[in-house]
Amino acid sequence: MDAYSGRMVSATVRLTGPLGSRENFDNAACPIAGAIDVVGARSAFLLLREAFYGTSRFDDFAERVGISQPVAAARLRELVDDGLLAREPYQEPGQRTRMQYRLTEKGTEFFPVLAALMEWGSRWVRPAPLEFRHRDCGEPVHTELRCARDHHVAASDLDLVLTKG
8 A cells, every 4th residue: 555645556567487477486596585695784785875975994884884893894794705895905194004995896786776775765764854966967866667768667567577597
């Protein structure tokens, strides 16, 4: 039920071909499950958020996300091992060499997921006076699904198909 209008909303994706029979669907091959295996922890999402906000140093990550240093170390290590972050040495004058973190190409491609979560969370969970705006024109940015021909699509417009792979 749509909380704003009080009406039921259809958002069913149609499973096609061999996927049409749920008995033939192998959940182990699901890319959503695979992605959650990589970034499923709340702290992983928030560490990636901070990386997009420019955080690069370990102590800053732990403090800004509000997690202990052992948890930050474990999650950052996982994000590095999974290829979303890379570690690079840096050195302040007169200090020992330390490691900082930066987003990789794989990590950068995660941004639409965070933007969609922020937009959804602001609308449905915790309204916040925050939004992304396009730097060039100043207009709000929204996440949406579009097909390769640039049509806007809803979940009810989608077929899930088995591809060669």
